[in-house]
Amino acid sequence: MKSILVTGGAGFIGSHTCLTLLENGFEIFVFDSYINSSKKSLKNIIKILKKNNKDLESNLHLFKGDLKNVRNIEAIFQAALKKNKAIEAVIHFAGLKSVKESIVYPCSYWDNNVTGTINLLKIMEKYNCRNIVYSSSATVYKVKSNKLLNEKDECEPVNPYGQTKLTIENFLKDIFNSASSEWRIACLRYFNPAGAHKSGLIGESPLGKPNNLYPQITKVALGKMSEIKIFGSNWPTPDGTGVRDYIHVSDLAEGHLLALNYLLNNKPQILTLNLGTGKGTSVLEFIRIFERINNVKVPFSFSKRRDGDNAIVVANNSLAKSILKWIPKRNIEDICKSGWNWQLKNPNGFNK
Numbered sequence: 001m002k003s004i005l006v007t008g009g010a011g012f013i014g015s016h017t018c019l020t021l022l023e024n025g026f027e028i029f030v031f032d033s034y035i036n037s038s039k040k041s042l043k044n045i046i047k048i049l050k051k052n053n054k055d056l057e058s059n060l061h062l063f064k065g066d067l068k069n070v071r072n073i074e075a076i077f078q079a080a081l082k083k084n085k086a087i088e089a090v091i092h093f094a095g096l097k098s099v100k101e102s103i104v105y106p107c108s109y110w111d112n113n114v115t116g117t118i119n120l121l122k123i124m125e126k127y128n129c130r131n132i133v134y135s136s137s138a139t140v141y142k143v144k145s146n147k148l149l150n151e152k153d154e155c156e157p158v159n160p161y162g163q164t165k166l167t168i169e170n171f172l173k174d175i176f177n178s179a180s181s182e183w184r185i186a187c188l189r190y191f192n193p194a195g196a197h198k199s200g201l202i203g204e205s206p207l208g209k210p211n212n213l214y215p216q217i218t219k220v221a222l223g224k225m226s227e228i229k230i231f232g233s234n235w236p237t238p239d240g241t242g243v244r245d246y247i248h249v250s251d252l253a254e255g256h257l258l259a260l261n262y263l264l265n266n267k268p269q270i271l272t273l274n275l276g277t278g279k280g281t282s283v284l285e286f287i288r289i290f291e292r293i294n295n296v297k298v299p300f301s302f303s304k305r306r307d308g309d310n311a312i313v314v315a316n317n318s319l320a321k322s323i324l325k326w327i328p329k330r331n332i333e334d335i336c337k338s339g340w341n342w343q344l345k346n347p348n349g350f351n352k
């Protein structure tokens with residue numbers, strides 16, 4: 001059984017991926033500081049597996065630690081070695097992800113995301129672990145037109161968060177070039193992750209006030225916020241509101257499994273792949289679909305455009321489809337249904 005280190009495994013995308021990895025026979029070592037998550041997500045993964053008659057608790061090992069502390073990272077590699085289960089690959093989710101916060105606190109974003117990743121790679125080198133799947137983002141692109149974004153398009157992030165994501169991609173290229181016959185690296189650029197596992201036991205549970213559209217829609221529907229402020233009504237899109245590529249978090253989790261298996265079964269290489277559906281949905285369409293599918297009201301009003309926003313950000317996902325044989329299976333209705341199920345069952349997420 002292969003041992004995988006999952007940094008940030010208690011978080012939104014990490015927890016869904018941990019579940020998929022366990023279901024597919026991996027032993028996982030989760031490393032998380034819980035700065036934006038809760039251990040409850042990992043406990044609920046075990047519950048989901050038990051409900052499906054799979055008792056895999058012994059394949060999940062939890063370590064609380066911070067990537068800013070090299071010793072914390074080394075401890076998990078040591079612990080795996082002691083169990084005779086050397087870590088074979090890393091899926092690296094851990095990072096801070098709020099665009100707004102990154103503008104106010106650039107030092108903590110660069111330190112956490114970039115220094116944290118450098119620390120991780122130092123220890124990976126030391127323990128001869130040279131396989132990594134990295135969580136990048138569509139925010140790295142310079143969006144110039146309305147065409148689907150492909151991996152060769154120009155990158156020029158417009159905020160510190162995006163800068164850290166692109167810097168890490170560039171750092172990983174340098175790492176690859178330093179020993180190109182040894183490293184297997186996949187940078188996965190996610191578009192807009194949303195939705196939740198169908199069980200309603202894991203989902204997005206932001207600790208502060210969410211800034212992204214989707215968690216706000218569920219909060220408004222629940223009556224925890226009075227309305228959505230739609231940023232701009234005059235974008236060059238069919239209904240004047242921004243268009244994004246919302247990807248179900250369970251499809252993303254499956255993308256990680258495929259990327260990991262691809263790396264482990266192919267020659268050393270570095271890959272950069274978009275993970276999106278290739279289909280755009282406007283803010284207004286999203287709200288309307290959410291209201292119809294869940295039979296709820298989501299009041300909104302229009303406000304001015306948000307700085308740094310773009311009209312249309314949608315993936316060309318043909319590379320991930322052809323290389324990984326990854327096909328996103330869930331649509332926007334599934335995203336609305338599953339996210340609402342999660343929010344209804346857990347009105348406060350994992351928080352009390």
Ligand code: NAD
Nearest residue numbers: 008011012013033034035036037066067093094095135137
């Ligand atoms: P999340 O905040 O739910 O998960 C990140 C996890 O990393 C959390 O559990 C947090 O506690 C942990 N963490 C953060 N800093 C850490 C550190 N220094 N040491 C140890 N643990 C730390 O976020 P998510 O939505 O699951 O995102 C996961 C990754 O995907 C992030 O790297 C993010 O930048 C990237 N990403 C997310 C989105 C999105 O919209 N959710 C889009 C594109 C890319």
Ligand code: UDP
Nearest residue numbers: 211212213214229230231242243244283309
């Ligand atoms: N959006 C909005 N109101 C909000 C948050 C987001 O109208 O309170 C819009 C935003 O302008 C964009 C879309 O919703 O068109 C998705 O925004 P989000 O912040 O979720 O993702 P990103 O902009 O990073 O793709």
